[in-house]
Amino acid sequence: MKKLITLFVLLPIFLSNAQNNFNFNIDFSSFKYDSASNYVEFYYSFPQNQLKIINENNQLMVEGLLHLQIKDTDTNKDFLNKTWRIPIALNDTTAGSMQQSLVGAIGFVVPKGKYTCYASGSDKNNSEVKKDYNFPLNVSLFGSTDMTISDIELASNIKQEGADKTSIFYKNTLEVVPMPSDIFGQSSPALYYYSEIYNLDKVENLSHLTYETSLFDPHGRKLYLKHKKLGNALAATADVGVINVSKYPSGKYTLILSLSDSTKNIGITSKKEFFIYNPSIKDTTTFAARTGDVISSQFAFLSSEECDDIFDKAQYISSDKQKDQYEKIHTVDGKREFLFTFWKNKYNATGVGNHYVFTDYIKRVNEANARFKNIGNKGWETDMGRIFIKYGEPSTIEKHPNEKNTRPYEVWHYEAIEGGVYFVFGDLTGFSNYVLLTSDKRGEYEDPNWQSRIGTVPGSSNILGN
Numbered sequence: 216m217k218k219l220i221t222l223f224v225l226l227p228i229f230l231s232n233a234q235n236n237f238n239f240n241i242d243f244s245s246f247k248y249d250s251a252s253n254y255v256e257f258y259y260s261f262p263q264n265q266l267k268i269i270n271e272n273n274q275l276m277v278e279g280l281l282h283l284q285i286k287d288t289d290t291n292k293d294f295l296n297k298t299w300r301i302p303i304a305l306n307d308t309t310a311g312s313m314q315q316s317l318v319g320a321i322g323f324v325v326p327k328g329k330y331t332c333y334a335s336g337s338d339k340n341n342s343e344v345k346k347d348y349n350f351p352l353n354v355s356l357f358g359s360t361d362m363t364i365s366d367i368e369l370a371s372n373i374k375q376e377g378a379d380k381t382s383i384f385y386k387n388t389l390e391v392v393p394m395p396s397d398i399f400g401q402s403s404p405a406l407y408y409y410s411e412i413y414n415l416d417k418v419e420n421l422s423h424l425t426y427e428t429s430l431f432d433p434h435g436r437k438l439y440l441k442h443k444k445l446g447n448a449l450a451a452t453a454d455v456g457v458i459n460v461s462k463y464p465s466g467k468y469t470l471i472l473s474l475s476d477s478t479k480n481i482g483i484t485s486k487k488e489f490f491i492y493n494p495s496i497k498d499t500t501t502f503a504a505r506t507g508d509v510i511s512s513q514f515a516f517l518s519s520e521e522c523d524d525i526f527d528k529a530q531y532i533s534s535d536k537q538k539d540q541y542e543k544i545h546t547v548d549g550k551r552e553f554l555f556t557f558w559k560n561k562y563n564a565t566g567v568g569n570h571y572v573f574t575d576y577i578k579r580v581n582e583a584n585a586r587f588k589n590i591g592n593k594g595w596e597t598d599m600g601r602i603f604i605k606y607g608e609p610s611t612i613e614k615h616p617n618e619k620n621t622r623p624y625e626v627w628h629y630e631a632i633e634g635g636v637y638f639v640f641g642d643l644t645g646f647s648n649y650v651l652l653t654s655d656k657r658g659e660y661e662d663p664n665w666q667s668r669i670g671t672v673p674g675s676s677n678i679l680g681n
Contacts, residue, residue: 238262238316239279239336239346240395244366247357247413247451248324255325255354256368257283258393259336260316261301267340268305278302278339279317285352288329295323300339318371320393325354361574362414362424364472367487369394370407373455387411387453397489404461409453410472410485416448418476427473427516428456433466463491464498473516480525480577482513509555513573522550528580528595529557531605579604589648598651602627602638609638621670625649633657641669 241259248254259281266277279301285294303317330352337345357363371394378390391409399406418424430439439458446452454472467490475482509515517525526533526541533541537557544550558573583600584593594600609627616623624641636656640649652665662668 237265237336237338237344237346238396240397241334241336241348242369242393242395242397243332243352244368245325245354246365246411250356250359252324252326253354253356254322255352256320256322256393257334258318258320258368258395259334260318260395261336263303263305263315263317265344266338267344268308269340275305275308276302277305280335280337280339281321282333282335282337283321284333285323285325286331286333288331288351294325294330318393318395325352327354327356329353357413360414360417362412362418362474362476362481363483364474364485365411365413367470367472367485368409369397369399369470369487369489370409371403372405373407373409373457375455389453389455391455397487398492399460399489400463400465400492401461401494402492404459406458406460406470406489407455408457408470408487409455412445412452412454412474414450415445415452416450418448420478421445421448423476423478425473425475425477425516426454428458429471429473429515430458430460431469431471432463433468438463460491461493462496463493464496465492465494466490466498471515473513475513475516477521479581480521480528481574482516484513484515509552514551514554514558517547517551517554519547519550522547522554525554525577526550526557529576531601532561532576533557576604579607587649590646591648597648599640599649602651606632623649624652624669629656639665641665643668 239259239261241257243255243257245253245255261279261281263277266279269276269278280298281301282298284296286292286296287294299321301317301319332348332350332352334348334350335345357365368391370391372390372392374390375388378385378388382390384390384392389409391407394403394407412426415421415424424445426443426445428439428441428443429437432438441456443454458470460468467488469486469488471484471486473482473484514522514525530538541550541553544553561572580595580600583595583597583603587594587597587599587603589597595604606629610630611628613626613628615621615625618624622642622645624639627638627640629636629638633656636654638654638656638659639652641652642649651660652668653662654660
């Protein structure tokens, strides 16, 4: 199923290029569509003053050609391979009027997957005027349970009051005009942005959420920070904003939207890089560039206490050396950098995105807190919580709450680990504090006489498969 919309509007060109450097631009954003696909919008702009003017039926015209190919990298098959004609009639050919760009957008429902995009813009009436782009497109689904943020669309203008509902730029009560060049500054001092937030209706308490907009300069320095309050708990809601970038020197900047829940140690971000062109403003900073990409990670906005809490909960998968290194860090930036590198290394070891390795681990911590807490300990601090966090849900669980002449105990089996392993937990105190009695997993505690700690268990050898 494909859904296509084509949008047109005239906007100023922000940078003047020579005729042999065709100023065609393209950009894209991905938004939630359904459980199997995203809606991907491609934004493009053609410079009127670089297109050849022709006379067609006594009407002066220019016409661009947009070609877009979306190829599945796994199958090498085309999802899309199409060319569009982009004509426009010229009623005014003065220099001022021609200093405009033809801006539009096309959108498609694209299934989950990895794609390679080939895009080109050319002059239909002059084949020598052409510009090509080649870029990856990874369609990762936004899901239906966890809060998340869409891609960020940069815009030259966003209207709510007075928005034209019949406009082809109208969506979610807003009129959003895209900015495919991603260049702001001298001729376009107002940076508008649009994004969508999903699954807030699945959040238990919105008051625990922190939503921030941040702007970082080319040196990794935070120049702008704004906190926002989230409204109703909706399945999807639009977020817009505007930042005045007229005072910043030329360079590559990063806009970051961050949504975090401090009570669950969960944070998500969406980032967008763009350029500022302000030739009259000099960059006098000597601020050293920050290493890595921590500023766009889920750790970028954590407090020192939140960093400590996360690393404390990661003790089950951290080495003594890493624990010693962390203890010697006394700045919040240093702790953020450490956590970013720590989870990035987990990504390198597993091949799974570091955001998802971290998120999956914290989910297990939260589930352990809900399932295994007792009078003296949080769920993640118990033996059952530790095993659950490290190894996940058991293949099978044998519960023995009321065996004769023995205390309650459980046997957890993991069939996919080392050809099959087990863990035996016993409630030795009668307060539902199940401690690990024995296991045949390498590196875990083993006690061949574990049965004596809970009493005689007839046939227990059969329970463990011995």
